[in-house]
Amino acid sequence: MLGLGKIAKKVFGTPNDRKIKAVRPIVEKINALEPEFEKLSDEAIKDKTEELATRAMKGESLDALLPEAFANCREGARRTLGLRAFDTQLMGAIFLHQGNVAEQKTGEGKTLTATFAAYLNALTHKGVHIVTVNEYLVKRDAEWMGKVFASLGLTTGYIVPNMPDDLKRHAYECDITYATNNELGFDYLRDNMKAELSEIYQKEHNFAIVDEVDSILIDEARTPLVISGPSDDRSDMYQTIDGVIPSLVPEHYELDEKTRNVTFTDEGIEFLEEQLRARELLEEGFTLYDPESTSIVHHVNQGLRAHKLFEKDKDYIVRNNEVVLIDEFTGRMMAGRRLGDGLHQAIEAKEGVDIKPENITLASVTFQNYFRLYNKLGGMTGTALTEADEFMEIYGLGVVEVPTNVPVSRVDEDDAVYRTAAEKYAAMIEKVKEAHAKGQPCLVGTTSIEKSEMLSKMLDGEGIKHNVLNARLHEQEAQIVGDAGKLGAVTIATNMAGRGTDIQLGGNVELKVQEALSADPEADPIAIRAKIEAEHADEKKQVLESGGLYVLASERHESRRIDNQLRGRSGRQGDPGRSSFFLSLEDDLMRIFGSERLEKVLTSLGLKEGEAIIHPWVNKSLERAQGKVEGRNFDIRKQLLKFDDVMNEQRKVIFGQRRDIMESQDLHEITEDMRHQVIDDLVDQYMPRNTYADQWDTQGFYAAVIEQLGVDVPVIAWCEEDGVDDDIVRERLIEATDKLMEGKAERFGPENMRNIEKHFLLQTIDAKWREHLLTLEHLRSVVGFRGYAQRDPLNEYKNESFQLFEGMLDSLRSDVTQRLSRVEPASEEEQQRMMQQMLEQEQAAAAAADLTVNTAEAAAEGFDENDPSTWGNPGRNDLCPCGSGKKFKHCHGELT
Structure with a gap:
């Protein structure tokens, strides 16, 4: 008997059904225009773009232009790529334009879908950013879809790390810009460290389409982007601490795998104190509980986490004497990303590689707060419904499930649960052998490099030829994935999220077409295709007869989305396929979340070695466990975001002030207001209202006026005059300081004075903001303990951070006023030298920002400082080959 909810859905349809139904008439309008647009010449298609753009600029809504724009874009794509968009792709593009996440299954053509929404929104000439997860996809999509945009008369650019300034600036000025999420975030931070408006990359945040939106806006959003600079080198401390950790025994610490947390027991602390005293890190008579031991406690805690929570070849790999983090969701290396708070250094000590100094934060932003800068946001992925609540709550994005062009015919088998991992892997190898014998391509999914390499050895033992895709073989990714659908192919992959390349049965046609067109750009794409x-066709037919792609997963992930992404690699565009999950009671998810009950069931069933339990109830039980983990992770992300939102309000104020200062031609009024506010504060401090003259601190007032305002005026005598009050003293000080600054402006000259004011303002704001970020980091790390006193940590953080921010603004006014009061004009030669120093400081700050989280690059091989012939031929804006991290024109290429 149907429940009331199911009856209602049957009668009225689901909310998703109603959204799909609402856009069908728009798709029919686009289709009705197709014959008309097929008759247009190539030049007429470009003219149509100009016409649509003119109408948009005159105020016609993009919704009204949509049918014609989509029809024009469809025709451009058909002519340049030989691809005619399906109706379902047009639907997905409409939902993107409306500011939704379009969930399209793997193989449904998300890359082409994005071009329609991007083309329509680019008609306003405010720029469209298409965001992908890695550099390969940025370049591939920009070059591939750039042909479509070029045929429509629009420009396309792409952003990758270490681009020369002029190329990057040009890419941002294009109508459509492809970029990775990391590079967009870092450029936003760099822009807010620049000294000149002309140097800023991102002029506007109009519309962004985020590919693999769940990976970028949810998985990667847990870690903020940070631009930082190196602090003092403490390598010895990390190495010494690392020598203690291996001697710990299980009784010395408590490990909670559910929350990924590890803490010392009382017994462990006593043991540590003995070891640290022996190494002279802890003085006699002191314990780890003393306030003086805070730094040591921090280091030993990070050392413990490095050893007990972070595994080599799962959480990170060691490459070229460097610890490189691995993204747990995509299996990719995150070059340049480092763990904060000394944890990365603790892992470097553990692995015996060079320990890079800890970094101090210069600027930071979370992906949530960066992408919420955009006026409109859209996203695409194959798996979003499980996170629909988070997309709506955090980003205001609805999730719409777009129907597949052809019904899915993949068979998803129930999970098979074995008692031990050895039995599970043996069963997987048998299944691979069976499928391989009949030519069926197999994709074996694993969660770590270690497991993928173990399965690879097992397949080698069976004589089965195969490819392995993991973080070590990142460069061959597209080719390996593209070949995974060939007859008899066996591919082992570590996390398949966001790979961006289709597994097509018989091989990837698109890759072959692109290779052919790259070799012969003049060739006819339709004929090549x-x-x-x-x-x-022939190989595809054989693969279809063998049953299509067989996906075998070696365990369940914490997130259902990742499992669905792996499963979705099979059965694209109506192809046959099969997916199976092989689990054991020794798997992390099973072991942590409820293996005891299952073990009792297996025991009561009397299963023999090699046998498995297979039942839909097991699937439901595991999905419930995964749902709980997803809910807990969402709560963690939401809580982190609440804290970051507090900082974000302050960040927007500071970045807005910087932008105003850079846009201003004359900052005289701003510096004057600051100076007058400082005078108000001094008068209020030393001549409090409602007090008598003999209670005023006239000596302290006189010293403070000289120190902060740079004027030597008879403050003490003024205060002793009959009838003088605080307002009279205030007016006299304002008059004296205004006269002082007018004299300076005359002696410096108006242009120099404007430059000096701008420089002092920006430099002081940046220095104060850096100090403030560090203070907030410390506050954030300790405010959690307020919960023990029945006080809400978030409210405590809000209140204290607001007070700190007000204090920062007060000290900012005071510092700027003090510096401007002391600056003196010099000879023409000295003035030029001073301005050159200012310029160099700004360039050094920009260079530090360009390095993001890395320190200087290694010098080019064979580089000889005294022999210009070894420098190669770098461009003026390229990084200098000496490895300083500066641009060539500001380093060895400087004109002298």
Whole structure:
């Protein structure tokens, strides 16, 4: 008997059904225009873009222009790529334009879908950013879809790390810009460290389309982007602490795998104190509980986490004498990303590689707060419904499940649960052998490099040829994934999220077409495609007869989305396929979340070695466990975001002030207001209202006026005059300081004075903001303990951070006023030298920002400082080959 909810859905349809139904008439309008646009010449298609852009600029809504724009874009894509967009792709593009997440299954053509929404929104000439997860996809998509945009008369650019300034600036000025989420975030931070408006990259945040939106806006959003600079080197401390950790025994610490937390027991602390005293890190008579031991406690805690929570080849790899983090969701290396708070250094000590100094934060932003800067946001992924609540709550994005072009015919088998991991892997190898014998391509999914390499050895033992895709082989990713659908292919992959390349049965036609067009750019793409498709047809037929792609997963992930992404690699565009999950009671998820009950069931069933339990109830039980983990992770992210929102309000104020200062031609009024506010504060401090003259601190007032305002005036005599009050003293001080600054402006000259004011303001704001960020980090780390006193940590953080921010603004006014009062004009030669020093400081700050989280690069091989012939031929804006991290024109290429 149907429940009331199911009856209602049957009668009225689901909310998703109603959204799909609402856009069908728009798709029919686009289709009705197709014959008309097919008749247009190539030039007429570009003219149509100009016409649509003119109408948009005159105020016609993009919704009204949508049918014509989409029809024009469809025709451009058909002519340049030989691809005619399906109706479902048009639907997905409409939902993107409306500011939703469009969930499209793997193989449904998300890359082409994005071009329609991007083209429509680019008609306003405010720029569209298409965001992808890695550099390969940025370049591939920009070059591939750039042909479509070029045929429509629009410009396309892309952003990758270490681009020369002029190329990057040009890319941002294009109508459509492809970029990785990291590079967009870092450029936003760099922009807010620049000294000149002309140097800023991102002029506007108009519309962004985020590919693999769940990976970028949810998985990666847990870690903020940070631009930092090196602090003091403390390598010895990390190495010494690392020598203690291996001697710990299980009784010395408590490990909670559910929350990924590890803490010392009382017994462990006593043991540590003995070891640290022996190494002279802890003085006699002191304990780890003493306030003086805070730094040591921090280091030993991080050392413990490095050893007990972070595994080599799962959480990180060691490459070129460097610890490189691995993204747990995509399996990719995160080059340049470092763990904060000394944890990365603790892992470097553990692995015996060079320990890079800890960094101090210069600027930071979370992905949540960066992407919420955009006026409109859209996203695409194959798996978003499980996180629909988070998309709506954090970003205001609805999730719409777009129907597949052809119904899915993949068979998803129930999970098979074995008692031990050895039995599970043996069963997987048997299944691979069976499928391989009949030519069926197999994709084996693992969660770590270690497990993928173990399975690879097992397949080698069976004589089965295969490819391995993991963080070590990142460069061959597209080719390996593209070949995974060939007859008899066996591919082992560590996390398949966001790979961006389709597994097509018989081989990836798109890759072959792109290779052919790259080799011969003048060739007819339609003819090339027809030829390659004909060559693939026979092999594809054999693969279809073998049953299509068989996906075998070695365990469940904490997130259902990641499992669905792996499963979705099979059965694209109506192809046959099969997916199976092989689990054991020794898997992390099973072991942590409820293996005891399952073990009792297995025991009561009397299962023999090699046998498995297979039942839909097991699937439901595991999905419930995964749902709990997802809910807990969402709560953690939400809590982190609440704290970051407090900082974000302050960040927007500071960055807005910086932008105003850079845009201002004359900052005289701002510095004057600051000076007058400082005078108000001094008068209020030393001549409090409602007090008598003999209670005023006239000596302290006189000293403070000289120190902060740079004027030597008879403050003490003024205060002793009959009838003088605080207002009279205030007016006299304002008059004296205004006269002082007018004299300076005359002696410096108006242009120099404007430059000096701008420089002092920006430099002081940046220095104060850096100090403030460090203070907030410390506050954030200790405010959690307020909960023990029945006080809400978030409210405590809000109140104290607001007070700190007000204090920072007060000290900012005071510092700027003090510096401007002391600056003196010098000879023309000295003035030029001073301005040159200012310029160099700004360039050094920009260079530090360009390095993001890395310190200087290694010098180019064979570089000889005294022999210019070894420098190669770098461009003026390229990084200098000496490895300083500066641009060539500001380093060895400086004109002298």
